[in-house]
Amino acid sequence: MSDQSEKKSHGPLTGMRVLELGHFVAAPFGARLLADLGAEVIKVEAPGGDPVRQWGRQVEGAGAPWTSMHQRNKQSLVLNLKDTRAVEIVLKLVATCDAVIENFRPGQLARMGLGREAMERARPGIVIARISGYGQDGLYRDRAAFGVIGEAIGGLRYLTNHPPSLTDLPPARVGVSIGDSIAGLYAAFGIVAGLWARDRKDGGDGRGRVVDVALTEAVLSMMEGMLPEYGVFGSTREPQGARIATASPSSAYPTSDNKWILIAGNSNPIFARLAALMGRPELATDPRFAGNAVRVQNVEALDEAIGAWSVRHTAADLDRMLSEADVPSTIAYTAAEIAADPQFRARGMVREVEDPAFGTVLHAGVVPHVPDDPGGVRWAGPAAGAHTDAILAACGLGSEEIAGLRAEGVVA
Amino acid sequence: MSDQSEKKSHGPLTGMRVLELGHFVAAPFGARLLADLGAEVIKVEAPGGDPVRQWGRQVEGAGAPWTSMHQRNKQSLVLNLKDTRAVEIVLKLVATCDAVIENFRPGQLARMGLGREAMERARPGIVIARISGYGQDGLYRDRAAFGVIGEAIGGLRYLTNHPPSLTDLPPARVGVSIGDSIAGLYAAFGIVAGLWARDRKDGGDGRGRVVDVALTEAVLSMMEGMLPEYGVFGSTREPQGARIATASPSSAYPTSDNKWILIAGNSNPIFARLAALMGRPELATDPRFAGNAVRVQNVEALDEAIGAWSVRHTAADLDRMLSEADVPSTIAYTAAEIAADPQFRARGMVREVEDPAFGTVLHAGVVPHVPDDPGGVRWAGPAAGAHTDAILAACGLGSEEIAGLRAEGVVA
Numbered sequence: 066m067s068d069q070s071e072k073k074s075h076g077p078l079t080g081m082r083v084l085e086l087g088h089f090v091a092a093p094f095g096a097r098l099l100a101d102l103g104a105e106v107i108k109v110e111a112p113g114g115d116p117v118r119q120w121g122r123q124v125e126g127a128g129a130p131w132t133s134m135h136q137r138n139k140q141s142l143v144l145n146l147k148d149t150r151a152v153e154i155v156l157k158l159v160a161t162c163d164a165v166i167e168n169f170r171p172g173q174l175a176r177m178g179l180g181r182e183a184m185e186r187a188r189p190g191i192v193i194a195r196i197s198g199y200g201q202d203g204l205y206r207d208r209a210a211f212g213v214i215g216e217a218i219g220g221l222r223y224l225t226n227h228p229p230s231l232t233d234l235p236p237a238r239v240g241v242s243i244g245d246s247i248a249g250l251y252a253a254f255g256i257v258a259g260l261w262a263r264d265r266k267d268g269g270d271g272r273g274r275v276v277d278v279a280l281t282e283a284v285l286s287m288m289e290g291m292l293p294e295y296g297v298f299g300s301t302r303e304p305q306g307a308r309i310a311t312a313s314p315s316s317a318y319p320t321s322d323n324k325w326i327l328i329a330g331n332s333n334p335i336f337a338r339l340a341a342l343m344g345r346p347e348l349a350t351d352p353r354f355a356g357n358a359v360r361v362q363n364v365e366a367l368d369e370a371i372g373a374w375s376v377r378h379t380a381a382d383l384d385r386m387l388s389e390a391d392v393p394s395t396i397a398y399t400a401a402e403i404a405a406d407p408q409f410r411a412r413g414m415v416r417e418v419e420d421p422a423f424g425t426v427l428h429a430g431v432v433p434h435v436p437d438d439p440g441g442v443r444w445a446g447p448a449a450g451a452h453t454d455a456i457l458a459a460c461g462l463g464s465e466e467i468a469g470l471r472a473e474g475v476v477a
Numbered sequence: 478m479s480d481q482s483e484k485k486s487h488g489p490l491t492g493m494r495v496l497e498l499g500h501f502v503a504a505p506f507g508a509r510l511l512a513d514l515g516a517e518v519i520k521v522e523a524p525g526g527d528p529v530r531q532w533g534r535q536v537e538g539a540g541a542p543w544t545s546m547h548q549r550n551k552q553s554l555v556l557n558l559k560d561t562r563a564v565e566i567v568l569k570l571v572a573t574c575d576a577v578i579e580n581f582r583p584g585q586l587a588r589m590g591l592g593r594e595a596m597e598r599a600r601p602g603i604v605i606a607r608i609s610g611y612g613q614d615g616l617y618r619d620r621a622a623f624g625v626i627g628e629a630i631g632g633l634r635y636l637t638n639h640p641p642s643l644t645d646l647p648p649a650r651v652g653v654s655i656g657d658s659i660a661g662l663y664a665a666f667g668i669v670a671g672l673w674a675r676d677r678k679d680g681g682d683g684r685g686r687v688v689d690v691a692l693t694e695a696v697l698s699m700m701e702g703m704l705p706e707y708g709v710f711g712s713t714r715e716p717q718g719a720r721i722a723t724a725s726p727s728s729a730y731p732t733s734d735n736k737w738i739l740i741a742g743n744s745n746p747i748f749a750r751l752a753a754l755m756g757r758p759e760l761a762t763d764p765r766f767a768g769n770a771v772r773v774q775n776v777e778a779l780d781e782a783i784g785a786w787s788v789r790h791t792a793a794d795l796d797r798m799l800s801e802a803d804v805p806s807t808i809a810y811t812a813a814e815i816a817a818d819p820q821f822r823a824r825g826m827v828r829e830v831e832d833p834a835f836g837t838v839l840h841a842g843v844v845p846h847v848p849d850d851p852g853g854v855r856w857a858g859p860a861a862g863a864h865t866d867a868i869l870a871a872c873g874l875g876s877e878e879i880a881g882l883r884a885e886g887v888v889a
Binding site for chain 1: 489490491492493502510514532533534536541542543544545546547606611612613614615616617620621623625626629630631632633634635636637638639641643644645646647648649650651652653654655658659662663664665666667669670671672673674676677678679680681684685686687688689690691693694695697698699700701702703704705706707708709710712713714716717718719720721723727728729730731735737739741805806807808809810811812813815816818819820821823824826827829835836837838839840841842844845846847848849850
């Protein structure tokens with residue numbers, strides 16, 4: 066193992082050991098959250114490595130920079146799970162772990178000899194988080210899990226759109242794999258909940274549990290009042306574009322330098338300050354705008370007035386003016402503004418991480434922040450198989466045996 | 478306490494006791510996730526109740542139906558925290574709890590006499606999750622937390638948009654309070670992580686921890702490769718509208734009945750099936766479209782062809798045809814399609830819940846699903862103060878004392 070991987074672990078999950086049988090986003094992200102808080106995570110990758118390593122722009126010979134963040138704090142072991150000797154190695158590792166996190170298609174691990182019973186035999190009380198598109202049972206369980214499909218089934222895509230009166234464009238995708246990441250976060254939550262139930266001094270039951278996270282369901286769980294409103298009133302929630310249905314003004318407004326500035330000015334005192342800043346103090350007492358309820362009714366006219374003002378100023382000037390007037394606002398941050406933000410920097414939420422493959426790489430920090438006992442970035446994401454020899458040796462395999470398995474393509 | 482609240486608790490967090498000092502979305506959502514998995518949650522509300530009870534469409538005399546889901550499985554206690562006697566009651570409750578979850582402005586609880594030290598005195602080892610817009614320290618800590626602002630600072634809003642060449646409309650808001658809900662989920666995760674560190678038989682340290690969740694940081698943590706790519710290449714990720722930058726076809730396409738159908742057809746075999754279904758099998762071998770890489774380059778022409786086909790069919794017909802052709806797809810679900818979906822129903826993810834205030838209310842289910850030890854919906858969200866008497870009695874207050882406090886407006 067590298068020097069870096071031997072750095073002392075910190076964080077509330079120090080002492081937890083997790084096996085990741087994951088690929089792409091959901092399970093690897095969930096496992097990384099556990100690792101960031103101190104858990105020891107062994108990532109099992111297929112020969113060639115997790116296909117996510119090919120995503121995004123590449124550095125020749127080193128792969129995609131986001132690998133550095135996505136796989137950080139993990140140990141990487143490359144195994145060909147089609148070989149029963151690799152399956153035996155997995156079970157040896159399960160025997161040493163508290164939890165497993167996986168996002169194979171439902172039933173696929175069982176067909177390989179890595180079902181729950183085999184894992185329970187290897188490690189009674191193992192907690193297994195399974196992430197899939199639609200869940201481990203039911204009519205849809207065998208459907209392929211595509212993030213964009215799952216997000217649309219969970220209700221997110223329909224609502225992330227402009228009203229049809231404004232445009233014929235299709236609803237925008239949230240620009241990241243939000244459904245996968247939320248599912249991964251739920252899996253991490255479920256694992257720790259299962260381990261608290263199993264391990265606590267006072268009442269822990271020593272039992273393992275399966276945590277069955279569906280991408281569709283993780284997304285649906287974020288849809289706040291949508292279902293209760295539909296059930297009681299029979300009304301479907303409709304997309305509101307850049308606005309909020311019940312608060313005005315609250316939208317994104319254009320700037321002279323082709324950026325967007327968000328303004329949340331829907332309380333009366335804030336709106337009065339905004340109107341004064343715009344040089345139009347009369348708006349605050351205009352009967353169309355004197356109170357949030359009427360502002361919502363006349364939102365088109367109000368947003369037009371605000372946009373006509375905002376577009377005459379640069380984003381930086383608006384940011385400064387609105388801030389001085391104590392009107393909640395922000396530029397819609399790109400990566401550049403995030404990287405430069407002093408609050409993110411001060412809290413370690415944007416940080417430079419040394420990476421042997423890429424040099425210094427900018428990472429997002431550890432969430433949640435636990436100031437008494439922070440996790441951290443102990444090392445950047447390793448190359449596929451970087452820890453294969455060390456992990457196999459710790460499983461009791463000799464170096465000749467490892468060389469033999471490598472020659473046969475069972476490990477890499 | 479009502480009959481319903483005495484139903485036996487189940488789920489991995491059974492035996493955990495949590496005090497919620499929350500309002501609006503983030504802390505109440507996080508607390509509900511804990512309650513859904515079995516934790517006993519006492520929600521402290523200000524006189525008049527959590528202002529979120531006024532959000533959305535109301536049933537006269539009963540409030541907003543989404544309250545039924547947002548506050549389910551909780552006990553409600555109404556306290557006026559401006560009165561020191563109420564603060565003393567909170568500390569008595571803290572003494573009986575494992576964790577506190579709150580989303581007051583940073584420092585506000587401390588000013589009321591409910592800072593960490595006071596809570597630690599009442600209950601050594603208490604785990605406290607604090608949710609705020611920007612975190613508990615740093616330059617921005619005192620800024621007001623508005624979800625739409627925090628989401629834009631976290632980078633989500635900029636990316637949830639069409640390329641500027643396609644429209645002048647501002648970037649759409651994700652149609653729900655996604656940043657608040659993700660922050661709440663991180664807080665729930667952090668609480669359970671802190672309790673595992675504190676309570677486990679083998680190595681638990683008995684120590685309390687603060688979990689400091691910022692909405693901005695919770696959102697930033699979802700931005701996948703954005704920061705590493707910026708750091709290495711200096712390039713900001715740009716919005717892609719309905720598409721994915723690296724996969725084609727993958728978008729939302731129009732239907733003859735003014736809905737949207739999502740199609741994820743970017744693997745070659747799937748694309749060939751899609752082309753055949755469209756009656757245009759030649760597309761699969763057209764040099765512009767033979768392979769994902771060239772499809773991405775010619776995505777405008779390809780999406781135009783798919784849209785010209787899709788718009789001639791209803792969403793229901795497309796859904797059936799694409800499904801039969803084994804092309805991953807879905808209608809962009811509204812509440813109506815979610816409510817009718819057989820998979821959600823079969824897994825309890827859409828369920829009818831009896832609510833004394835509203836009759837039967839449609840709720841989303843419990844995520845994550847733990848089939849061995851499911852949590853559940855033990856009761857619908859209670860009216861503000863529904864459990865005040867029972868909770869105060871359990872704190873040792875007599876009925877005359879409670880009546881006196883109520884008469885003075887300290888409790889309700």
